[in-house]
Amino acid sequence: MSETTPAPATATPAKPAPKAAPAARHAEKKPAVTLATMTPEMNAVQQHFGEVLIQPAPFEGFLVTDPAKVRDVALFLRDQLHFEMLSNQTAVDYPAENVIEVVYHVSHISGGRPLCFKTRVPRDESVAVPSVTPVYPGAEFQEREIYDMYGVRFSEHPDLRRILMWEGFNGWPLRKDWKEAYYEGDTKPFDSRWPGGHHKLAEERVPWADNVNYPPGFDPNAYVSNPDGNLYESMLTGTNGHELSAPEIDIGADTVVGVEPGLKTDQIIVNMGPQHPSTHGVLRMVVRIDGETITDLKLVLGYLHRNHEKIGERNTWLHNIPYTDRLDYICGMANEMGYVIAVERMMGIQPTERAEYLRVIMAELTRIQSHFWAIGFVLNDLGAFYTPALYFITERDLIIDLFEAVTGSRMMCNYMRFGGVARDFTPEQLARARELVFERIPRAIDELERLLSDNEIIKARTIGVGYMSAERSIAYSLTGPCLRAAGVPYDIRRADPYSIYDRFDFDIPVLYGGDVYDRYRIRVLEMRQSLRILEQALNQIDQTPAGDIQAGKKAYNHRVPAGQTYARVETPKGELGFYLVSDGGQNPWRYHVRSSSFINLNSMREMTIGQKVADAVVILGSLDIVLGEVDR
Amino acid sequence: MGLLGTGILKGLSVTLTHFINTYLEDLKYLGRKAGVEPRPLRRQSPKNYGLVTVEYPKERLPLPENFRNIPFLVRDSKTGGDKCTSCGICAKVCPPQCIWIVRTTDPVTKRPVPAPKEFYIDSTICMNCGYCAEFCPFDAIKMNIEYELADYGRIQEMILDKERLTKPDTYHAAIHPTDWAREQAEKAAEEEKKRQAEEAKAKAAAAKTAAAPAKPAAPASQQPNAPPQA
Ligand code: SF4
Ligand code: SF4
Numbered sequence: 071m072s073e074t075t076p077a078p079a080t081a082t083p084a085k086p087a088p089k090a091a092p093a094a095r096h097a098e099k100k101p102a103v104t105l106a107t108m109t110p111e112m113n114a115v116q117q118h119f120g121e122v123l124i125q126p127a128p129f130e131g132f133l134v135t136d137p138a139k140v141r142d143v144a145l146f147l148r149d150q151l152h153f154e155m156l157s158n159q160t161a162v163d164y165p166a167e168n169v170i171e172v173v174y175h176v177s178h179i180s181g182g183r184p185l186c187f188k189t190r191v192p193r194d195e196s197v198a199v200p201s202v203t204p205v206y207p208g209a210e211f212q213e214r215e216i217y218d219m220y221g222v223r224f225s226e227h228p229d230l231r232r233i234l235m236w237e238g239f240n241g242w243p244l245r246k247d248w249k250e251a252y253y254e255g256d257t258k259p260f261d262s263r264w265p266g267g268h269h270k271l272a273e274e275r276v277p278w279a280d281n282v283n284y285p286p287g288f289d290p291n292a293y294v295s296n297p298d299g300n301l302y303e304s305m306l307t308g309t310n311g312h313e314l315s316a317p318e319i320d321i322g323a324d325t326v327v328g329v330e331p332g333l334k335t336d337q338i339i340v341n342m343g344p345q346h347p348s349t350h351g352v353l354r355m356v357v358r359i360d361g362e363t364i365t366d367l368k369l370v371l372g373y374l375h376r377n378h379e380k381i382g383e384r385n386t387w388l389h390n391i392p393y394t395d396r397l398d399y400i401c402g403m404a405n406e407m408g409y410v411i412a413v414e415r416m417m418g419i420q421p422t423e424r425a426e427y428l429r430v431i432m433a434e435l436t437r438i439q440s441h442f443w444a445i446g447f448v449l450n451d452l453g454a455f456y457t458p459a460l461y462f463i464t465e466r467d468l469i470i471d472l473f474e475a476v477t478g479s480r481m482m483c484n485y486m487r488f489g490g491v492a493r494d495f496t497p498e499q500l501a502r503a504r505e506l507v508f509e510r511i512p513r514a515i516d517e518l519e520r521l522l523s524d525n526e527i528i529k530a531r532t533i534g535v536g537y538m539s540a541e542r543s544i545a546y547s548l549t550g551p552c553l554r555a556a557g558v559p560y561d562i563r564r565a566d567p568y569s570i571y572d573r574f575d576f577d578i579p580v581l582y583g584g585d586v587y588d589r590y591r592i593r594v595l596e597m598r599q600s601l602r603i604l605e606q607a608l609n610q611i612d613q614t615p616a617g618d619i620q621a622g623k624k625a626y627n628h629r630v631p632a633g634q635t636y637a638r639v640e641t642p643k644g645e646l647g648f649y650l651v652s653d654g655g656q657n658p659w660r661y662h663v664r665s666s667s668f669i670n671l672n673s674m675r676e677m678t679i680g681q682k683v684a685d686a687v688v689i690l691g692s693l694d695i696v697l698g699e700v701d702r
Numbered sequence: 703m704g705l706l707g708t709g710i711l712k713g714l715s716v717t718l719t720h721f722i723n724t725y726l727e728d729l730k731y732l733g734r735k736a737g738v739e740p741r742p743l744r745r746q747s748p749k750n751y752g753l754v755t756v757e758y759p760k761e762r763l764p765l766p767e768n769f770r771n772i773p774f775l776v777r778d779s780k781t782g783g784d785k786c787t788s789c790g791i792c793a794k795v796c797p798p799q800c801i802w803i804v805r806t807t808d809p810v811t812k813r814p815v816p817a818p819k820e821f822y823i824d825s826t827i828c829m830n831c832g833y834c835a836e837f838c839p840f841d842a843i844k845m846n847i848e849y850e851l852a853d854y855g856r857i858q859e860m861i862l863d864k865e866r867l868t869k870p871d872t873y874h875a876a877i878h879p880t881d882w883a884r885e886q887a888e889k890a891a892e893e894e895k896k897r898q899a900e901e902a903k904a905k906a907a908a909a910k911t912a913a914a915p916a917k918p919a920a921p922a923s924q925q926p927n928a929p930p931q932a
Binding site for chain 1: 708713716717746748753770795804805829830832857861863
């Protein structure tokens with residue numbers, strides 16, 4: 071492939087049993103493929119589209135053999151079979167077969183397992199896949215990401231540009247033959263570490279060094295305004311492909327939203343971020359404003375991109391657990407839970423009872439502390455600097471003190487294991503958890519409500535701001551509290567239950583305002599429901615034997631049977647999914663994170679248009695994103 | 703909704719409560735255990751409703767026993783040697799691959815000796831996950847509790863070699879009393895088992911070397927040290 075840098079001349083010389091190249095590894099495992107069984111939904115699709123077009127796919131879902139038909143299939147699934155939401159979209163590279171597979175997961179809002187369908191395009195970029203954004207607008211960022219990472223083009227996509235990498239980047243980094251800077255080997259563990267591990271700095275030991283490589287015709291010295299210029303220009307002329315960008319707007323015209331007719335005003339482009347305290351990390355919002363009113367908004371992402379997924383595919387299955395902590399670093403254990411559940415599903419193992427309880431306790435405490443944090447920082451964005459935020463951080467600190475005591479770390483907990491958890495609670499720690507859940511946190515939430523819920527300034531600033539209807543939220547694949555604040559009671563804990571959530575008595579709160587105020591209130595209500603779960607879990611956990619926290623023998627070299635799975639959990643931010651493909655080896659063949667923060671940002675544009683600049687900050691805060699998970 | 707402004711007043715009452723509670727807490731502690739119970743403990747108590755500032759670095763929060771930061775190697779104070787057998791498990795489970803081990807080989811027999819010759823942890827890369835300590839079968843590597851590790855240099859200071867990594871087991875016992883107790887409790891049984899196993903192994907090995915002296919460099923050292931090209 072032209073975009074990959076040449077193989078290192080000095081790579082490990084002839085070895086008796088070299089690690090098979092990825093392509094070979096995959097080809098070798100090929101015979102073990104099992105075809106998915108046809109479900110009623112798949113039969114319906116097959117009847118409608120015919121057998122030639124639809125085939126059972128390896129392992130899961132079905133294959134749309136003609137990529138050109140993907141959008142029709144999506145439309146059929148949405149309108150006839152009521153898969154209203156696109157949960158996940160990603161791609162997998164199979165160099166041995168010279169194809170890239172684009173994978174879609176669609177869900178019913180009413181619940182149930184997601185339906186998976188796929189299509190395959192050759193790796194040479196000759197075939198474009200019709201974009202499903204007209205059917206599922208939530209695909210916008212995901213398709214851009216697939217384009218960015220795999221080089222799959224999507225026809226009729228409104229804005230197909232790189233999203234996480236910059237424009238001067240050459241190559242498709244998630245393809246199996248792409249070698250990153252400081253590349254050492256396809257899979258860990260690396261042979262150089264033991265038994266002859268003389269330490270050598272990365273820059274001295276690898277031939278790949280910084281591995282910088284520009285696309286043909288790209289001059290990094292000339293890179294000042296060109297790609298950004300395109301971005302700005304498209305925003306100013308309204309040619310960035312979105313229907314919503316009010317194409318009739320042209321600069322200086324008097325038809326602009328929110329401007330009195332007859333008044334000639336100039337619209338200007340303002341960059342907020344990437345280094346801006348309001349963006350909760352390194353996120354750049356490019357806004358076109360007319361006075362104080364936002365008329366268009368574009369997000370520029372990727373400042374925190376480290377290719378988590380590539381790292382994940384180099385890692386062994388076990389190595390990935392601590393890395394998931396770094397996704398949404400506010401709720402590390404919620405991420406771990408999603409990942410271990412996905413791997414357990416593929417390995418066909420079950421954690422012990424006690425481990426299930428401990429996981430639920432940790433996940434719900436994580437939800438509470440994350441919501442405390444989110445609410446505190448929305449208040450910051452509103453201009454109530456730090457007084458409320460610090461009150462809630464005080465409470466959150468009590469929770470993460472407990473995390474630290476149990477797991478050893480306040481945020482990077484690395485607590486879950488396949489088939490169990492790393493440590494049991496001691497009786498004192500359980501007592502502390504009970505004290506928090508039964509005494510301290512309920513009071514703190516009451517106090518939070520007294521402090522904020524009736525506050526007239528907060529209401530004036532947030533009611534009706536950043537509104538998004540239920541239909542648009544679903545279309546944009548918005549999940550988590552923001553979706554539930556728009557009137558859709560969709561929560562994975564109920565919609566597609568995992569772990570032992572089916573045992574607990576709790577409600578999925580739902581509000582109908584769809585604005586920033588309801589996104590705040592829904593979090594308060596969810597904290598109370600989490601407390602309900604915690605109360606039950608802490609009462610029931612004593613019925614399980616102490617210390618029984620690991621099913622089977624603790625191992626470090628897991629082999630996961632060939633197959634694939636999409637497992638999802640409800641984190642405080644929304645639906646977190648892991649799409650994993652195994653070729654039967656020690657490392658994932660594909661490790662994809664369906665990140666709710668990232669996909670929730672899809673809807674940001676529509677929420678902010680017509681609002682004031684100061685409100686954009688609040689709307690972003692109400693989405694509660696964490697850039698570690700957005701950029702991955 | 704009531705009168706405009708009542709919501710704000712309600713909120714302000716919360717702020718006022720915090721303000722008053724902070725002084726009440728101080729009074730409580732003045733009367734009872736001034737200077738006995740330090741502020742950090744009050745800050746960590748769910749019973750405290752005031753606002754507490756821990757004046758780091760003069761005061762520090764107490765660390766829980768499980769707290770983990772860069773690992774260290776344990777030296778057996780009885781034998782004076784490393785507990786590490788250079789089995790390489792920690793190097794394999796280390797997610798960012800920051801552990802480097804050179805195994806010792808016996809100069810005569812060319813067989814691996816269960817002790818590391820060199821042992822490095824690149825602490826700039828270590829992610830403090832604790833896997834090495836968790837999966838080491840010999841309790842030879844443990845997580846440290848030191849956290850003020852900033853330094854000016856990157857190579858001498860941050861790439862820890864065996865000497866700088868090694869700490870006596872008394873240190874381990876002091877910072878991890880529970881873990882140490884578990885180790886001690888297991889030790890008797892373990893040692894017994896190990897001794898028996900070793901005896902059996904020695905016998906078997908003796909029989910094997912006697913039977914087949916032609917293949918001394920059997921499984922363990924089959925990899926011809928694939929070090930980076932010098
Ligand atoms: S520290 Fe433990 S796991 Fe690592 S090489 Fe030594 S004995 Fe093996
Ligand atoms: S703590 Fe984790 S990252 Fe650090 S040396 Fe041990 S295994 Fe490696």
